[in-house]
Amino acid sequence: MSKLAINDGEKAVKSCPGDILTWPIVNKAMEEAVLEVLRTGNMSGTDITRRFEREFADWHGMTCGLGCSSGTAALHCAIYGAGIGEGDEIICPSITYWASCAQVLSLGGKVVFADIDPETLCIDPDDMERRITPRTKAVVVVHYCARPADMDRIMPIARKHNLKVIEDVSHAHGAMYKGKMVGAFGDVSGFSLMSGKSFAIGEAGIMLTNDKEIYDRALILGHHRRHAALTTESLKEGAGIPWGGYKYRMHQMSSAVGLEQLKKYPAEMAEIDKAMNYFWDLLEGVPGIKPHCPPKGSNITMGGWYNPLAHYNPESLGGLSVTRFCEALEAEGVPARPGCNKALHQHPLFSTIDVYNQGRPINAMKTPSGRQEDMNLPVSDGIQSRIFTVPWFKRYYPDVIEEYAAAIRKVAWNCEELLADDPGNPEGSGGWCLSFKS
Numbered sequence: 445m446s447k448l449a450i451n452d453g454e455k456a457v458k459s460c461p462g463d464i465l466t467w468p469i470v471n472k473a474m475e476e477a478v479l480e481v482l483r484t485g486n487m488s489g490t491d492i493t494r495r496f497e498r499e500f501a502d503w504h505g506m507t508c509g510l511g512c513s514s515g516t517a518a519l520h521c522a523i524y525g526a527g528i529g530e531g532d533e534i535i536c537p538s539i540t541y542w543a544s545c546a547q548v549l550s551l552g553g554k555v556v557f558a559d560i561d562p563e564t565l566c567i568d569p570d571d572m573e574r575r576i577t578p579r580t581k582a583v584v585v586v587h588y589c590a591r592p593a594d595m596d597r598i599m600p601i602a603r604k605h606n607l608k609v610i611e612d613v614s615h616a617h618g619a620m621y622k623g624k625m626v627g628a629f630g631d632v633s634g635f636s637l638m639s640g641k642s643f644a645i646g647e648a649g650i651m652l653t654n655d656k657e658i659y660d661r662a663l664i665l666g667h668h669r670r671h672a673a674l675t676t677e678s679l680k681e682g683a684g685i686p687w688g689g690y691k692y693r694m695h696q697m698s699s700a701v702g703l704e705q706l707k708k709y710p711a712e713m714a715e716i717d718k719a720m721n722y723f724w725d726l727l728e729g730v731p732g733i734k735p736h737c738p739p740k741g742s743n744i745t746m747g748g749w750y751n752p753l754a755h756y757n758p759e760s761l762g763g764l765s766v767t768r769f770c771e772a773l774e775a776e777g778v779p780a781r782p783g784c785n786k787a788l789h790q791h792p793l794f795s796t797i798d799v800y801n802q803g804r805p806i807n808a809m810k811t812p813s814g815r816q817e818d819m820n821l822p823v824s825d826g827i828q829s830r831i832f833t834v835p836w837f838k839r840y841y842p843d844v845i846e847e848y849a850a851a852i853r854k855v856a857w858n859c860e861e862l863l864a865d866d867p868g869n870p871e872g873s874g875g876w877c878l879s880f881k882s
């Protein structure tokens with residue numbers, strides 16, 4: 445008699461989850477704020493955006509904020525702002541979304557990928573240091589799936605080698621690393637604020653910095669109507685036209701939603717934190733899985749727990765593939781997806797594709813092979829079979845969370861039922877983006 449739902453046993457999740465997974469949470473005040481923008485005919489202005497920038501920067505204790513049309517744009521501004529140009533290298537972890545780094549290709553720069561730490565899934569400081577060359581100008585630090593990177597190790601290495609630190613905070617809004625907010629450690633940081641992220645306000649992004657020159661460079665790249673604010677002398681004569689040929693203005697409807705989101709986000713983070721911690725407490729001692737979050741009692745927090753992950757150890761489950769494990773969870777009624785972002789160094793954009801008809805691969809610069817010289821990134825290469833996405837609880841409904849946890853316990857403890865017809869993980873699992881829908 446099989447117990448698991450995938451083998452026609454009884455399904456573990458019976459109750460309706462209600463809005464426990466619903467995101468984003470849109471309240472009346474947000475609706476009113478958008479209507480206000482529409483009614484005043486002020487869709488393309490910048491006054492509401494400037495208020496949002498001020499409040500978002502203040503929240504991080506930073507002096508300058510620049511609202512952008514997307515997180516991709518904000519990080520483009522950050523990379524250009526940090527002074528990256530022709531022939532420069534930036535080091536970026538391979539396990540992240542492409543918009544952590546691909547913008548550098550249009551600036552004449554090159555991405556060198558570093559491996560990740562198997563616990564934090566953020567850049568491995570030792571591997572990062574190993575890849576520094578005289579051409580390296582910056583490192584991109586991604587706080588991956590809400591977990592802050594090891595800033596105590598990363599910052600001294602970057603300072604020692606005189607590198608700019610660019611934080612990609614698109615997964616970790618509001619997360620704290622030892623008493624300080626992520627996004628406030630580096631020289632500049634970029635955030636996606638699109639609707640799937642923890643701080644969700646539509647399609648938008650923001651760049652933060654305490655360095656007025658970085659801010660001014662960002663402004664000149666793609667914010668042509670705001671050049672009156674430039675104070676960097678060397679940029680002033682070029683004011684009026686965006687140097688990048690880009691228009692990166694944030695939409696005022698998103699800015700208006702953002703001002704409201706700032707008010708309710710701390711309470712949302714607290715509820716998510718309570719729900720996710722409760723969930724993981726219920727799974728303590730289950731073989732083969734453990735949470736991707738800092739150890740209990742550390743003063744590192746997960747912010748909004750964007751796309752929460754479980755570490756999966758097939759060796760503790762008789763060698764069962766994470767793909768089969770997740771199929772069994774789905775059958776029990778638990779949304780679960782194997783893998784995470786695909787390793788970027790495996791994508792041909794970064795090895796063979798000649799984007800601008802330059803007669804060589806875009807990411808090759810003048811090196812003959814056209815490839816990153818050292819492609820030894822074992823953790824990034826192997827991570828897809830050792831990770832899966834767990835439900836992201838936005839509400840603390842203990843009864844529902846208990847049911848989900850019980851379903852996961854059931855699958856783990858009955859994994860031998862799945863071993864016989866485990867097809868293994870498919871070639872090339874993971875995705876170029878984390879969305880459940882694509």
Ligand SMILES: *Cc1c(COP(=O)(O)O)cnc(C)c1O
Nearest residue numbers: 514515516541543544614636638
């Ligand atoms: C979503 C995301 C971005 C880009 O944000 P958009 O707002 O979608 O342009 C950048 N970096 C990471 C790590 C992301 O997940």
